[in-house]
Amino acid sequence: MARTLRSLQLITRFVDGRICVYNLATGATGVLSPVMAIQPPFEDDVVDHVVASGLQHAYYTTLDALVCVAADGTEVWRSQFDPQAAQQHGHRPGCMLSWDERVVWTYRPDAMAGRNRADQWVAFDAGAGTVLAQVDLETVGHGGQQLRHPADDQVFLDVGEGQDGSVIYRAVLNRGRIDLTRYPWDDRCLIGLAPDGNHFMTVHHEQTDVAVHTSPDGEVKFALTVDAFGHDPEQICVEWSGGYLSPDTLIVTLTGETEDEQEWVRHYRVDAHSGHVRTEFHAGTDNPYDIQPLGDGTWLTTDGSGHPVRWTDS
Secondary structure (H helix, E strand, O other), X not given: OOOOOOOOOEEEEXXXXXXXXXXXXXXXXXXXXXXXXXXXXXOOOOOEEEEOOOOOEEEEEOOOEEEEEEOOOOEEEEEEOOOOOOOOOOOEOXXXXXXXXXXXXXXXXXXXXXXXXXXXXXXXXXXXXXXEEEEXXXXXXXXXXXXXXXXXXXXXXXXXXHHHOEEEEEEEEEOOEEEEEEOOOOEEEEEEEOOOOOEEEEEEOOOOEEEEEEOOOOOEEEEEEHHHHOOOOOOOEEEEEEEEEEOOEEEEEEEEEOOOOOEEEEEEEEEOOOOOEEEEEOOOOOOOOOOEEOOXXXXXXXXXXXXXXXXXXX
């Protein structure tokens, strides 16, 4: 039986104090206009945010809470991260909805927040705000990137520990518990999942190479060092950005400096199956982190106003 693959339809950006929602399903390119904008309470310092597909509810994290609000900004529920963070910088809680939108997956960097406990990965009931399951992580992270597997209920989490490296987890919610798998590295950063979910892309924490792994086991299918792109690995590094432009094409980002110490950024197309380096890729941005490949031949950057810009490779 063929698997049903799912893709990102709605995205959010925090612009001018509002959670702006954009519908990618329209196929529109250029600067995207929000289909709605939600005003959270002014006292909340919004860190991360996501919206439900029915546009009835949005969820966001602050340094000390996960909050659900209605479309008009009215608070529906709030789950406090107790005790209040002892630190105000260096930690960013994150949130992500499951595909069925019944669960809000939340990464809590509690160790860095000074809560005297391990980092937490928590599954909340999206309707009631109650905790469905919670697990301690063996990390002291600043923040974490969460990704949904496109074909099943697995979720991935990359925890960034600053100079100490990066840890990648995989989990599934199973009858009131989180079944957790930690990958056997502390030096690889998760960049993206393949549109079919069969592979994922990482970059070495020291920025020496990019690799594609089979999913879910994590075996390396191929790895490319800087010299594969025709550059000096003593001078150039692979950035922690890029991802799957399409099922067949990766975007890999390299950065370096000219002889007069001017920084430069170059993106390259790479065959996602063989690792063959194809051509240079023009992303429409000079910021190595302002590129979000969507897996369908399009990608996002950011306009000067803060709204996303959608580009197409066709």
